[in-house]
Amino acid sequence: MKLTIERSALLRSLGHVQSVVERRNTIPILSNVQLVAEAGALALTATDLDLAIVEQVPAQVARPGGTTAPAHTLYDIVRKLPDGCQIELSSSADNGRLTVKTGASEFSLACLPREDFPVMNEGELPHVFHLACRDLRRLVEKTRFAISSEETRYYLNGIYLHAKSLAEGNVLRAVATDGHRLARVEMPLPEGAAGMPGVIVPRKTVNETFKLMEGSEGAVELALSDSKIRFTFDSIVLTSRLIEGTFPDYERVIPTDNDKQVEVDRRVFAEAVDRVSTISQEKSRAVKLALTKDRMVLSVNSPDSGSATEEVAVGYDGGQLEVGFNSRYLLDIAAEIDGENAQILLADAASPTLIRDVSDASALYVLMPMRV
Amino acid sequence: MGQDAAEATLRRAWDGGRFPHAWLLHGPAGIGKATLAFRLARFVLAGGGPDGGLRLPPEHPVARRVAALAHGDLLYLGPEGIDAERASARGDITVDEVRRLAAMFAVTAAEGGWRVALLDGAERMNANAQNALLKLLEEPPRRALLVLTTDRPGRVLPTIRSRCRKLALRPLAEDDVVRALGEVAPQLPAEQVRDLARLAGGSPGRALALAEEGGLALFAELVGMLAKLPALDLVRVHALAERMQRSAGEAVFRLWLDMAELWFQRLCRHLAGRGSVGEAAAGEAAVAERLGQGLGLERLLELWEKFAASASRADALNLDRKQVVLNFFLALQRLAGATA
Structure with a gap:
């Protein structure tokens, strides 16, 4: 050569x-x-x-x-x-x-x-479709924080990418969960993606793809079979193995009848959570949300280091409720909300809680409360 | 090499279309278990091969990648593959290593065919690792193959053994060992090869180790010193024992214990089987005949037990190694003198 x-x-x-x-x-x-x-x-x-x-x-x-x-x-x-x-x-x-x-x-x-040198034999990739880098990046960015790192449930160590038909039309969906929280983001189904198998894309592949898309405004071609996925950017081709296994039926954990609705300024909320969680112990990181009419009091009580409270004005009219969350998880989700306001839908202090962006219906997050 | 019967069994299982997902290859150390496991891995990863055995030409692309351990669907956990930092001090295969294996089986095959894991020295898995492996053996993924090799199947959990198809590898015939040595170690002098093959009891690996560590020379020295029993050249005995003193002598001592044990085993076999053992050092048969006359196996075994106990005591309590060696020769001398 x-x-x-x-x-x-x-x-x-x-x-x-x-x-x-x-x-x-x-x-x-x-x-x-x-x-x-x-x-x-x-x-x-x-x-x-x-x-x-x-x-x-x-x-x-x-x-x-x-x-x-x-x-x-x-x-x-x-x-x-x-x-x-x-x-x-x-x-x-x-x-x-x-x-x-x-x-x-x-x-x-x-x-x-x-x-x-090792060979990645991609075999036949029958499903090929194109989407904008921007869209793919959004799917990845908003879900990857929820990928599990627990090795025993290996089928959660990636993003579940699949097509779904809804009443409003067909969508391409990305879902990630670690059992405590779940992120689900969707976009209109690109042409040619109908009939694609649901695939679990491993974390490292997700992160590498994300890196390659940084600053790129072009399109990306996705080709996949039930054992391989290939991303083609202009001159770069990334081929990856997939996680073999069945992604759990995540829809069962997404609550549909949570009636207690809180609307809060995303940034004010995130900053407040961040401040009060300074007190919380390294391990549990629990923060308590006490809700009364149009008021949310965030508090952390740690027997060793002290306590903290902060009051945040919210839009709420659902009766008194106290619920605890892992502050880290709340911050992770808040960071993925681009709009001004976040909507939190609760049922009670022990049921899954839904969080979504008021201005964006295509992304939703589910968070399990903690006992506080 | 020399494991044609085992290879034929594997091939038959492959041709039969229902290939077991886990194999446990067991047999004495150094007889080619790992070699056979690698042959099987190459064969399976290549998706089969021409009729007869598991042969795959070395220039085959799969064979090359397997040799470089760079095949995406092969994971090798063995003495040479274990990450030095991750392996625990005792050289165990830890649960983390086994989890790597599970991680490989959790993703789809890189080249689209079988996925193969080789666990060389399965007895080195600690209890946690063995339990972690059980899960995989119980619910094997599709087109997955686990090959375990061990020379101590008793140290592998019975639950693991029962979930693998067991394949016993036999020690090689003496001629096969000679041939094997000729191929892997052509530098060995021809007159030593036959003796090494006899001494190693059908294991080319052991024969190589014996050649490298100087075991054969030590064995010959041992036989030479016993040749004139009940007369004993005490100067030579002392000189030998002197070499085992201090920390530098520990390796020699261990090797000598091995050789003494080997000599003893061979002596007993010689006496029981009447000359079918062959000589691994000049004069061995003569010594055996002389000691055997009038001395029953029973008395010899008794002597051996005493000696083995004193050797292990010396090891455990850090006693004088020289004394152990002297005692060995003096006890044999007494015995030989009593019968003469």
Whole structure:
């Protein structure tokens, strides 16, 4: 392999793919990025065995071929080279080295054969559809905080992406839950997504996709089967394995007849929760919400460190009620509400509580109360 | 290599179309359990292969990725695969390691076929890890294969054993060991190979270890010193015992204990089976014949028990190792003298 490539193009692509590579790896080749040069382009591939990112960058290819080289080292080298320079990458099969050359600098990196590099076999992906990066980002951003990190219920370690037909029309839905809280966000079903299987996208894939979408305004192509998902941005392709299992029937936990309705300024509420929770113990983080007509008193009582109360003006007319929540969870949800006001729908102090954005009906959150 | 019967069993099970999801390969150390497990993994990950055995050409793409441990659907937990920082001090396989395995089975296959986990040295799983594994064995995911290997099946929970298809691997025939040694360690002198093969009792791995640690030389020395019983070259005995002193001698002492035990086992087998054992060192049979005359197996065993007890006492209480060695030779001398 022998090629010349512009530094900033190489740096940007390496930046994308190297974030997949784990810092510590027991398997040597997983620390490497695969470089394949073919007809006017260099393809970079990195994988952690669960997902693989391939990015194509234009390059002047003098001799096609491929090898694998340490991803983080290569990234650091390219990062430190002067901006705007042309980099020459070359390798030959017999010495097992990748030479990085520009101006007066020359590096020689130990390589591993390309044949040993893992393969992500995507197989047939029968369901293909397009959506705007903005929309996908919204689905991911508003749900990913609720992904469980508990390994025993592995089927909760991702976002459940599925199509759903409703009376108002068909939607693409993203749901995540950890058993204490649940986030459900939807958007109109893109063309071609009808009949797609419900898939559970693992957390790391979700986060990597999110990173790739940062600042991007274009479209993304989703292709999936019941065992793989593929995201295609302009020149970047991310393919991932899916979580195998059945996502629980989440609709049963979404309350439909909570009649005690609270409307509160999102920011005022979040700040108040944040302030009073300073007192709460590290572990439980419980905050009590005492509701009377148009008034909410937030309080935290910790036998060790003291107590705190704060009063917030709300819109409420449902009779006296006291309910406790984990303050961390309340803050997480409040952070995802973009509109001015949040609506909290309660039944009693022990039943699931619904929180939603007053100005946005497509996102809703369910939170289990705590006993306080 | 030399495990054709076991390989044929696995192949038959594969061809039969109902391949068990868990196999427990057991048999003495160093006879090729892990080798067979890897062959099976390659074969299954490649989705089968040509007729006869589990052979897959080494240049096959799957074989290459398996060799680099870079196959997305293979997880290897074994002495070489365990993360040094995560493994506990005793080299156990911990519950975290087994959870990694569960995590691999929780996602769909990377290459779309089977997912294979190799647990090499399953007896090293601690109790928690074994219990965590049980869940997987009870409800195996689709197209998942677990291969456990162990040389101490008794230390694996019975509940695990009962959920695996057991496959016993036999020690290799002496000629197979010789052939195996010729391939993996061509640097060994030809005249040693046969002796090593005999001493190792059908285990090429053990034979290699014996060659590396100098066990064969020590064994030959031991036989040489016993050759003239009841006459005993006390200067040599003292010199040998001297080598086991202090901390530097501990490895030699352990090896010597192993060799003494091996010699004893072989002696008993020789006496019971009348010369079917073969010689692993020149003069071994002659010594055995001489000691055997007039001495019943019973008295020899009694001697051995005493010796083994004193050796383990010396180990536990940090007693003088030299004394243990001297006692061994002197006791044998007394015995031989009494019969002469």
